[in-house]
Amino acid sequence: MTLVAVAWKYLLGRVMTTALTGLAVALGVALLMATFLLTRGIRDSFTAGTTDYNLIVGAKGSSTQLVMNAIFRIDVPPPNIPYTVFERLTVDTRVEAAVPLLLGDAYAGFRYVATTPLYFQSFPWKRQVLTLADGQFLHDDPPDQPRFEALLGWAVAKQIGLRLGDRFYEGEEMAAFPLTVVGILRPTSGADDRTIFMSLASFWEMNELSREMAVKPLTAVLVRPKRLSDIPILHREYNVLPDTQAVLPSAVLLTVFKLLGIAEEVLHIVLGIVALVVFLYLFVSMYHAALERKREIATMRALGARRTTIFSIIVLESCGITLAGGMVGLLGGYGVAWLGARVIAARGGIALNPMMVTPMHLAVLAGVVLLGALAGLLPALLAYRTEVADNLTPLS
Amino acid sequence: MDRCRRIIAVSVGVMLTIFSVAIAGEGIPRLTFAQLVDSIKAELEVTQKIKSYAGKEVEIHGFIVPAGLPDLSFFLLSRVSSIGNYCCEAPVGQDETVYVFTAKAPRITYDPLKVYKVRGIFEAGLERDRVYGISLFRIRQARVEEAVGAKILKVEGVNTAPIRQ
Numbered sequence A: 001m002t003l004v005a006v007a008w009k010y011l012l013g014r015v016m017t018t019a020l021t022g023l024a025v026a027l028g029v030a031l032l033m034a035t036f037l038l039t040r041g042i043r044d045s046f047t048a049g050t051t052d053y054n055l056i057v058g059a060k061g062s063s064t065q066l067v068m069n070a071i072f073r074i075d076v077p078p079p080n081i082p083y084t085v086f087e088r089l090t091v092d093t094r095v096e097a098a099v100p101l102l103l104g105d106a107y108a109g110f111r112y113v114a115t116t117p118l119y120f121q122s123f124p125w126k127r128q129v130l131t132l133a134d135g136q137f138l139h140d141d142p143p144d145q146p147r148f149e150a151l152l153g154w155a156v157a158k159q160i161g162l163r164l165g166d167r168f169y170e171g172e173e174m175a176a177f178p179l180t181v182v183g184i185l186r187p188t189s190g191a192d193d194r195t196i197f198m199s200l201a202s203f204w205e206m207n208e209l210s211r212e213m214a215v216k217p218l219t220a221v222l223v224r225p226k227r228l229s230d231i232p233i234l235h236r237e238y239n240v241l242p243d244t245q246a247v248l249p250s251a252v253l254l255t256v257f258k259l260l261g262i263a264e265e266v267l268h269i270v271l272g273i274v275a276l277v278v279f280l281y282l283f284v285s286m287y288h289a290a291l292e293r294k295r296e297i298a299t300m301r302a303l304g305a306r307r308t309t310i311f312s313i314i315v316l317e318s319c320g321i322t323l324a325g326g327m328v329g330l331l332g333g334y335g336v337a338w339l340g341a342r343v344i345a346a347r348g349g350i351a352l353n354p355m356m357v358t359p360m361h362l363a364v365l366a367g368v369v370l371l372g373a374l375a376g377l378l379p380a381l382l383a384y385r386t387e388v389a390d391n392l393t394p395l396s
Numbered sequence B: 001m002d003r004c005r006r007i008i009a010v011s012v013g014v015m016l017t018i019f020s021v022a023i024a025g026e027g028i029p030r031l032t033f034a035q036l037v038d039s040i041k042a043e044l045e046v047t048q049k050i051k052s053y054a055g056k057e058v059e060i061h062g063f064i065v066p067a068g069l070p071d072l073s074f075f076l077l078s079r080v081s082s083i084g085n086y087c088c089e090a091p092v093g094q095d096e097t098v099y100v101f102t103a104k105a106p107r108i109t110y111d112p113l114k115v116y117k118v119r120g121i122f123e124a125g126l127e128r129d130r131v132y133g134i135s136l137f138r139i140r141q142a143r144v145e146e147a148v149g150a151k152i153l154k155v156e157g158v159n160t161a162p163i164r165q
Helices: A003-013 A015-049 A063-070 A083-090 A154-160 A200-206 A208-212 A228-240 A249-292 A294-302 A307-348 A359-384 B002-025 B033-039
Strands: A055-059 A095-107 A110-115 A132-135 A149-152 A179-185 A195-199 A220-225 A244-247 B057-065 B074-078 B097-102 B116-129 B133-146
Touching: A003 A015, A003 A307, A015 A249, A015 A307, A015 A359, A055 A063, A055 A228, A063 A095, A063 A220, A063 A244, A063 A249, A083 A095, A083 A220, A095 A200, A110 A154, A110 A200, A149 A154, A154 A179, A195 A200, A200 A208, A220 A228, A228 A244, A228 B057, A228 B074, A228 B097, A228 B133, A244 A249, A249 A294, A249 A307, A249 A359, A294 A307, A307 A359, B057 B097, B057 B133, B097 B116
Parallel strands: A110 A195, A149 A179, B097 B133
Antiparallel strands: A055 A220, A055 A244, A095 A110, A095 A220, A132 A179, A149 A195, B057 B074, B057 B116, B074 B097, B116 B133
């Protein structure tokens, strides 16, 4: 019988203790993996979903609110800015593209975003181009001739079940302005999937307040300068204006990541404590097992087993528990991360993909097995030093 | 006696380590924004003097303007902070910025008020890129770290000589 087989038999001999110890290891590893996968998923999701425009011009207030609302469709929209801000940017010779955005209410939980066809246009500096799964893009409606067309993000069409030609509205006051679905976008894995696009003219006409306004409102303007080196000066110009602020989306996200990093550090401390508790639990479990088996060990020794063989069996048992617990924990971590991603997507509106495989997985498994070997060392040493004569004396 | 020998040996070891680190850092020229500004001629040409640094490793200190993705694989290095709206000098454009392409996403905590030390392969002269547009000064394969107390403003007596680490 091999050493592994002997260790396996011993583990099966105290199946409840083995299962509970393995479960403790699995829970610790699952917690570690879920934390890693979710935090990494959040960072990756924000990085992948961010805009390729370098500046966002909006109303004075929270820069985070502006970015989260205009780019990720999270949070409530900040106050409006006058349309003249957009007009000023379009005639600025330093600006290559300026795209107006107007964010408003929602239909079945999906945000309305009014914009121009430029939003969907392809540029060499855009990482992803929005393409149609069906239908057509929005027309560039003149301000006084709204067509009330709707272009749906992929998730909107899928979840609500709207199709081309369908007309819809939400609330009695909107019954006079039903939107007609003219197109459905291909999935982007970003916030555009959860958006209902329409023209600015349609939005202004549907909204009772903006209908009467002489200078129409906007929520934000996405700006791409011809030269990136003009970003600092444009940024400053629109920040010193009394009504507007200019925001670097990446700067805001880096600040969010910084806060996320602080939370991660706290979690790492908690995970360190969890690892210590699991280690101690494993150690106590193996120590008790070694104490209880002194007589059996002495018998094995009397039958010719060497001290190193006894030592190896105990260490193998400990490693076996942590290996099994670690593997179950890895799978559990994926499960928890998957559930967490669904909760975040439902509540926060961020689509995460936590199902990534990294070298860290192997490192965690190796680390856990090493931890098992360490926890088994002292009990193994105790077994190693077991004297045959002292432990084979008659029990009565 | 033994203790005395050990102290001497450790001291010599520490001094040798410091010396070797200093030698390793010697020879990397530090460029300032003042030098970059002065090097620009008409029609976005740059002087031969600044071009002589092209292809060599240089060091520049400045503020990070995150103009690319939030992984900082690309950013602008600027003489002025991107949040100093109401004080100090206003940025004037092309001559104020260096386009930085990092070797790998830097493991730094971004702070708009901190000065960062960027080292990498320098490029000077007009370049048109489909993604990054027109640029005059670039640093590629850059490594980034925080530089505490660095002088970056155009002041008299600024040290532009090769630096010691």
